[in-house]
Amino acid sequence: MVCWKTRGSSWSMRRRSVAACRGAPRRGRGCERSRHPGGCGLCSRAMKTVQFSRLGEPADVLEVQEVPTPAPGPGQVRVRLTARAIHPSDLMNVRGLYGRPPPLPFCPGNDAAGTVDAVGPEVKGFKVGDRVMLLLGATGGRGTWMEQVVVPAQMLVPTPAALSDAQAGALWVNYLSIWVMAVELLQVPQGGLLLQTAAGSQLGRAMMELARLRGFGLVNVVRRREQAEELKALGAENVVCTADERLPERVRALTGGKGVHWAIDAVGGTTGAQVVESLAVGGRCLLFGALDGRAISLEPGPVLFKELVIQGFWLTRWLQATPPERVRPVLETIIGHAVRGDFKPAIDQSFPLAQVKEAVVRAETPGRTGSVVLVP
Template identity: 35%
Template sequence: MDGLCVTYSRFGIPEQVVTVENKKVEKPGYGEILVRMLDRPINPSDLIPITGAYAHRISLPAIPGYEGVGIVEEAGDSVSRELLGKRVLPLRGEGTWQQFVKAPAQWAVRVPDCIEDYTAAQLYINPVTAWLACTEVLHLQQDDVLVVNACGSSIGRIFAQLAKILGFRLIAVTRNDSYTKELLQLGASYVINTTKTSLRSAVLELTEGLGANAAIDSVGGLDGADLAYSLRSNGTILTIGLLSGMPVQWAEVTQKTNVNVKLFHLRHWNEQVTGQAWHEVFNRLMSLITDKKLELMKPASFYDLSSVREAVQAARSAEGNNGKIFLTSI
């Protein structure tokens, strides 16, 4: 049996280097499942590796895609046959931008019937990162103040909802007023538009001169450095992304600010997490979704897997953040 897959054999502009090919579908091995994919969101974390940013740890040719949802078609030896026909997130296996994905059964996450495909498909990268950042890395407590930049993004909206769920106060940082109303409704305490207001002075005013307890940086560059100057002494800044492509000179910043800098990548957590803890995090997030306390973004549009170049171009050229672009296949 053959199936379509998206692949790239050289690094470059994603819509120019990805191609669609037929691939022989291999049977799942010991402890593996074979999943017929349904939906996959296109995330920045899917596209950045294609550009060559992480060329030192990517072997070509490669198949993109870190998350998505599908139906278990076959189960290898030692895998429960109860998974057959069930919807799962086939994580930590092959790239998800293909019709059939092989993945380790132990990390496959069962999806309740009440959660829609498009929601399930985006349960991994942003929700897990946001949850772990708040609970396991920063250990935010009731009424702690957290500052987050690029808060109009998908993950920014999740941080706003977690503020309401966990009880901390979120100062959401944006570069325009487009998302202010929505972020406040979702759970942010304040929204700062840095094109109009100095971040540091605004945070100090909102915290009666103390500064925030913690900050989360997805941007890097001057934006990341500015966050550090909005923290109180011995506060913590957590870096989870580099959307600007510009690193922060953290050694220089910490000397001037007396803040702690931490780095978080899901792959580091994956390397040490137990199977039980892994599934507990997903079960917690799915409970929040079914209880309508957490809502992920609705799709902006769907593209068939065979139209991946058009889909990637749409994802890269989208203005604002009005929903994910999805790759779909039946």
Template identity: 45%
Template sequence: MRAAVFDRFGEPAEVLRVAEVPTPEPGPNQVRVRMIASPINPSDLLYARGRYSIIPETPASPGFEGVGRVDAAGPGLYGKALVGRRVAVINGDGGNWAESVVIPAMQAIPVPSSIPDEQVASFFVNPATVLAMARHELAVPKGAWLLQSAANSELGKMMIRLGRHDGFKTLNVVRRPEAVEELKALGADAVIVTEDGPIPEQVRRVTGPEGVRHAIDPVGGEIGTGVFEALGPSGTLLAYGSLTGEPIRVDTRLMISGRRSLRGFWLGHFMRSRSKAAALPLFVQVGRLIRGGVLSTTVGPSYTLDRLAEAVRVAEQPGRPGKVLLNLRG
């Protein structure tokens, strides 16, 4: 079978290649999934650069989520019951950018036929992260402000729609002025542009002198620092990425006197902290909100493995028209 692999860390378009590798066989409580599609997420590209939370041994293959159909199962009743079913493929170790992949049976999530393949491919990483941060980690109440950077990303747009659905207000930070009207049309309550001035000052012009109590940031560096400084007393910033590779600079006086906090968030840790019984309602909520258009993904162009380098370049273009998918049907 074919798979996208890298033997060294570096720029994805340069280090990724398509290789013939052995078709994997499932072991106990595992299933093999014949992949249909997998998205190109920022985490996949950081993984190939050696800058993700998981640093793999090479050769390795990216791909933490996707959609496929179970075609084989190892010993174990649950896995055998999945054979022939279409599933969302949750792969915490990476490897979904391949024609077939073996995963634990419990990480193959059956999905209803009413959700198309393109949405199932992005069923987990962004939608579950949005729900976990807004409803569980921050528990943003109705009427409250949520401040987010990288607001014109796919995850950022989902958070805006969830805010409209759940009743909280979103204050959105973008770098490109042309993104302002797009996000307002989507339902953003306020949008600020980094080049228009310091983030804390712009935020307080919108919210008042207290700032915000809930914030998320995947960027780090100067933008993440500005988001933290926009927090009001008892405010919390969840850092769920580091796209710049630069640290958030924290004035500890703000943490001590104002009880402001900075916490890291990684979906993998969040899911591992929950029992299988507790995780099931989250998947049900994700499916329902995807069908309702709240956590749906804007789908962009699709590429076969033969056009892998082009696909990863397009996935990193600013203002790209939706999530780029790898078509893995073979």
């Protein structure tokens, strides 16, 4: 069962001498307690972390630094991370284009999985060696592209045996986003038709899994012909390439002229404007990205007289605003589907933390077959 007792969390990196560790002798010969095997994990001197001290292109500004290794306090667990997915939102954050500008220097990252390597006092349910996944927000917004993190125990869940570390480290951002948008907010019914842009992305492909699971249809919109062919080869339905045809005309043909009632858009710009034009009377669109980089141009008449609803969606805000008793069942459901094989996070390539510059370039290279993951 997922334990979610707090809406937010925080952790701090503390300098500790060997003697500061429970069980460590004062003269610094290392920890004598089996709770911290292999010398004292709590007393490690430094770890590697990826940081940026200025905003800009990720391959230009990201650097690998050494910082003090954090020690777990009461109720906290330290995790040695083995997988950290790179998402578009992470790279937009490095560029200063996502949500709030981060405080500098800053470590990117949200999704992560690893192995417990130290446990603080008053922690129950976890022990050294356990495979775990971090819940989103576990680090208090301080990133995951580092060797080790200290998090509250309630912000961890055991990694199911059915998932590799790489898959576990790429699960939450995409699958929680699609579930919240399609099921919790839009409430797309069985037999309904949802339009999604950026359908060739990992989130878009995850939405295809959800649509099959819940029995609703998709209009899969892409901007490149190569992506259209890839999706058709995967069996995707209603694939529309905006380089070849106007989206509203295709949607009207698919819906008998009515338009779609539900849409999600990660692109904006001209594509986003065509999504709005494709909505039926009373239609609703969630905007959750701005890959195009340009504004959406809207005609007020159709929005007014068709009574359209255009709403922003930011997963971080949803997690902050939603009571834990509503979040917990969603997390448990997603894990359950992953265990049963309904949700299969695809992995493209893995890169060592030291090769983060190469990793972020690959993460934005067209034609990827899954998420790019940072490994030890």
